[in-house]
Amino acid sequence: MTRNVLALTQRELIMSFFSPVAYVVAAVFLMATGYLFMNATLIEGSEATIRPLLDSMSWVLIFAIPLLTMRVLSDEFASGTIEALMTAPVTDVEVVLGKFLGVLAFYASLLVTTLVHVGLLLRYGGNDVPAILYGYFGMILLGCLYVAVGVFASALTKHQLVAALIGMGVLSLFTLVVDSFAAWKGGLWRTVLSYVNITHHFQDFSKGIFDTKAIVFFISGTVFFLFLAVKMLESRRWR
Amino acid sequence: MIRVQNLTKVYSNRKAVDGISFSIEEGEIVGFLGPNGAGKTTTLRILTCYMPATSGHASVAGHDVFTDSMAVRRVVGYLPESTPLDMNMRVREYLTFRGKIRGLDRAQREAAIRRVTELCWLGDFIDRPIHQLSKGMKQRVGLGDALLHDPKVLILDEPTIGLDPTQIRETRNLIHHLAKKHTVLLSSHILPEVEATCERTIIIAGGKIVASGTPAELKERIRGGSRLIAEVTGSGSDVKDALKGVNGVEKVETSADDGWQRVTIETKRGADPREDIFKIIKQKGWSLRELRLEVGSLEEFFVQIVAQQMADQRAARTEARV
Numbered sequence: 001m002t003r004n005v006l007a008l009t010q011r012e013l014i015m016s017f018f019s020p021v022a023y024v025v026a027a028v029f030l031m032a033t034g035y036l037f038m039n040a041t042l043i044e045g046s047e048a049t050i051r052p053l054l055d056s057m058s059w060v061l062i063f064a065i066p067l068l069t070m071r072v073l074s075d076e077f078a079s080g081t082i083e084a085l086m087t088a089p090v091t092d093v094e095v096v097l098g099k100f101l102g103v104l105a106f107y108a109s110l111l112v113t114t115l116v117h118v119g120l121l122l123r124y125g126g127n128d129v130p131a132i133l134y135g136y137f138g139m140i141l142l143g144c145l146y147v148a149v150g151v152f153a154s155a156l157t158k159h160q161l162v163a164a165l166i167g168m169g170v171l172s173l174f175t176l177v178v179d180s181f182a183a184w185k186g187g188l189w190r191t192v193l194s195y196v197n198i199t200h201h202f203q204d205f206s207k208g209i210f211d212t213k214a215i216v217f218f219i220s221g222t223v224f225f226l227f228l229a230v231k232m233l234e235s236r237r238w239r
Numbered sequence: 240m241i242r243v244q245n246l247t248k249v250y251s252n253r254k255a256v257d258g259i260s261f262s263i264e265e266g267e268i269v270g271f272l273g274p275n276g277a278g279k280t281t282t283l284r285i286l287t288c289y290m291p292a293t294s295g296h297a298s299v300a301g302h303d304v305f306t307d308s309m310a311v312r313r314v315v316g317y318l319p320e321s322t323p324l325d326m327n328m329r330v331r332e333y334l335t336f337r338g339k340i341r342g343l344d345r346a347q348r349e350a351a352i353r354r355v356t357e358l359c360w361l362g363d364f365i366d367r368p369i370h371q372l373s374k375g376m377k378q379r380v381g382l383g384d385a386l387l388h389d390p391k392v393l394i395l396d397e398p399t400i401g402l403d404p405t406q407i408r409e410t411r412n413l414i415h416h417l418a419k420k421h422t423v424l425l426s427s428h429i430l431p432e433v434e435a436t437c438e439r440t441i442i443i444a445g446g447k448i449v450a451s452g453t454p455a456e457l458k459e460r461i462r463g464g465s466r467l468i469a470e471v472t473g474s475g476s477d478v479k480d481a482l483k484g485v486n487g488v489e490k491v492e493t494s495a496d497d498g499w500q501r502v503t504i505e506t507k508r509g510a511d512p513r514e515d516i517f518k519i520i521k522q523k524g525w526s527l528r529e530l531r532l533e534v535g536s537l538e539e540f541f542v543q544i545v546a547q548q549m550a551d552q553r554a555a556r557t558e559a560r561v
Contacts, residue, residue, distance in 0.1 A: 007336055083323055084317075
């Protein structure tokens with residue numbers, strides 16, 4: 001099990017680092033977060049905290065991660081390599097986990113490059129290292145959930161663009177849409193919507209509030225979407 | 240080694256495979272022959288656990304393809320029709336990855352890669368990216384991958400499609416060579432292909448097995464259709480009358496061609512009246528410039544039964560509508 005997952009993860013990483021899409025997405029992601037960081041933090045009179053950086057990254061990732069994950073299964077379906085993969089002794093769970101970990105590793109390396117901003121922050125005033133570490137821990141959890149949603153979207157179709165759009169749609173639904181929807185509604189609606197609101201849970205990390213509820217939310221959400229991805233992959237055989 | 244019983248696969252509304260049964264013994268090399276869309280690929284995909292059958296059973300090396308899929312995958316080496324490879328990897332990287340997911344450790348993997356490199360002549364491009372390779376090279380990489388874990392059973396879907404004649408010959412030789420150690424099932428829609436490589440042929444059309452046997456057995460079945468061709472002088476009706484009297488002749492047709500009569504003689508099953516025909520012609524004082532036995536080729540037989548099968552199906556469909 002572990003060996004197969006590791007082999008699949010490694011293959012996924014090779015493909016990510018080979019793909020021009022990954023580099024373009026990484027470049028645009030860094031440009032966008034750099035711009036937002038500069039505008040919110042690097043101006044006179046603004047607070048030297050990590051929070052605006054984390055929040056802006058979480059927004060940009062709604063669009064960046066589906067572009068990184070769109071390839072993972074869609075391309076296997078389109079090029080037919082799925083047939084070579086699924087007739088080798090690997091299970092559907094191992095395939096999905098390998099894809100997930102491969103993109104997650106690429107995402108983690110992308111996250112490392114944003115430490116430039118953190119460096120600037122530490123140099124010019126910010127010194128709340130625990131808040132920064134906890135915030136980045138939250139970024140990893142957020143990445144897990146986003147990548148799981150992206151892998152699920154990619155399991156739905158052989159068209160990469162469609163997979164990317166579905167991924168963005170699902171992520172927007174659980175961030176932007178539920179956020180504004182909850183603002184109009186009251187009572188039970190608000191409770192339910194705020195429970196599935198990713199932004200709401202992520203703010204615990206960006207504000208530096210330790211809450212197991214948020215950690216449980218991200219982990220269970222990740223498992224849920226990976227489970228759906230496995231089921232989608234299984235169901236392809238029956239069509 | 241491979242057992243298939245009443246296997247049926249229905250896609251949303253079309254029966255791709257319709258209740259086929261066959262079995263293949265260890266060490267056999269069997270060709271799966273049929274026109275495009277006959278159900279060859281579907282059958283192979285069921286045998287390699289890529290998709291489940293709608294009904295029926297199939298097992299490979301004693302493992303059921305549905306309930307014991309991982310065990311089947313471990314003993315089968317499969318080359319899919321389109322030879323899907325990870326284009327962004329180098330050949331060695333790809334084979335290393337494939338070796339890993341087949342559970343080979345580092346030493347075994349290196350030995351296996353050396354072995355298939357030699358077997359499939361990958362040496363010249365083992366360190367090149369796969370997307371740069373020609374179709375024939377890719378086919379060899381795919382074959383190398385299928386052989387990596389030294390599988391008991393090799394399943395090859397159209398292994399020579401898209402190759403040039405030299406490569407086709409090389410691939411055939413390789414398959415022949417492999418047949419000594421492996422049980423091989425290969426599919427093709429090209430008859431000489433199967434005739435050249437396989438000990439036994441299963442002909443499939445419209446999702447059903449329409450004939451099976453060794454090339455010699457299949458030829459035996461069409462011996463009844465063999466004909467004699469002769470060219471003689473003399474008038475058409477004289478020739479016809481004279482030849483009809485010969486023992487073993489079923490039917491005679493003539494056509495005039497530039498002073499010669501071109502004669503087509505259908506013989507009775509198993510009969511070869513060439514000598515008697517020659518004697519009669521000599522006796523009548525005609526000239527003879529050609530006399531040959533035309534054994535119906537496997538090709539013709541194939542075309543015939545496939546056409547028959549298609550016609551039957553059309554008839555059945557029309558009946559169903561009425």
